[in-house]
Amino acid sequence: xxxxxxxxxxxxxxxxxxxxxxxxxxxxxxxxxxxxxxxxxxxxxxxxxxxxxxxxxxxxxxxxxxxxxxxxxxxxxxxxxxxxxxxxxxxxxxxxxxxxxxxxxxxxxxxxxxxxxxxxxxxxxxxxxxxxxxxxxxxxxxxxxxxxxxxxxxxxxxxxxxxxxxxxxxxxxxxxxxxxxxxxxxxxxxxxxxxxxxxxxxxxxxxxxxx
Numbered sequence: 001x002x003x004x005x006x007x008x009x010x011x012x013x014x015x016x017x018x019x020x021x022x023x024x025x026x027x028x029x030x031x032x033x034x035x036x037x038x039x040x041x042x043x044x045x046x047x048x049x050x051x052x053x054x055x056x057x058x059x060x061x062x063x064x065x066x067x068x069x070x071x072x073x074x075x076x077x078x079x080x081x082x083x084x085x086x087x088x089x090x091x092x093x094x095x096x097x098x099x100x101x102x103x104x105x106x107x108x109x110x111x112x113x114x115x116x117x118x119x120x121x122x123x124x125x126x127x128x129x130x131x132x133x134x135x136x137x138x139x140x141x142x143x144x145x146x147x148x149x150x151x152x153x154x155x156x157x158x159x160x161x162x163x164x165x166x167x168x169x170x171x172x173x174x175x176x177x178x179x180x181x182x183x184x185x186x187x188x189x190x191x192x193x194x195x196x197x198x199x200x201x202x203x204x205x206x207x208x209x210x211x
Contacts, residue, residue: 006147013152013186014193016072020185021052026149027075030183033145034079034138041115043093045085046135047175048142049078049168059167060180065158073154074184078164079139080175081131085119132178139179146183154182 001009027050034048051057052075060076061067070076082089090112098107119127139155146153157179164170164177188194200206 001148001150003144003148006150007144008198009150010143010147010153011193011196011198012154013073013182013184013191014066014069014154015187015191016069016074016152016182016184017187018072018184020074022074022151022183022185026146026151027183029149030142030145030151031077033141034077037138037141039134039137040130041111042097043090043134045131046079046081046138046178047173048138049080051076051078051168056167060159060164062163063160064156066156069154069182070156070159070180072184072187073182075182077142077181077183078168078177079135079179079181080165080168080170080173080177081128081135083128083131083171083174083176084124085116085122085127085131087116087120090116090119128176132176135178139181142181146181151183152186156180156182 031048031050035044039045051060054071057071057073057076060078061070064070094108094112095105097103098105119130143153143155159177159180161177164180165175168177170176186194
């Protein structure tokens with residue numbers, strides 16, 4: 001299938017077959033799509049945590065909407081963003097960039113000084129909102145990649161972020177959870193949404209053109 005056909009095929013699965021597991025090869029591809037996603041200033045302000053341990057999934061599902069979906073799916077991807085911008089984080093990615101391109105460190109200092117001036121004087125919560133926005137780009141890429149592989153997915157914001165952060169030790173990593181992506185294979189007989197027509201606003205309403 002092409003990408004548009006894959007996106008037409010996918011839906012947010014409401015019931016997974018717990019006996020069917022996504023291969024590590026496909027999980028790697030889905031995560032890689034997020035890793036290759038564009039981000040503001042190329043900073044990759046988020047990380048992806050891959051959870052397949054059944055006991056850990058059960059812990060993470062406490063207080064979540066539709067907890068059985070998280071428990072029964074094959075893998076849970078946790079998209080977690082930086083809790084704040086720091087000079088060290090900004091310098092680290094640009095040092096890697098110059099090293100891999102065989103350029104002298106500091107080659108982009110005029111630009112990094114500019115973005116430090118933008119972010120380092122802002123409140124941590126405001127900066128987290130910005131880094132969280134970047135994570136959604138990778139989140140969407142992973143959803144699209146899963147669809148191309150015909151792996152079912154369910155985007156989730158209805159979870160206890162404080163619990164997820166605590167269970168996964170995200171504070172110590174300088175991260176905060178933003179979204180979850182459940183991956184697996186649908187239980188078509190038990191999923192009330194399976195087989196229903198995909199409904200979206202028509203193009204005539206969705207697209208506003210200025211010619």
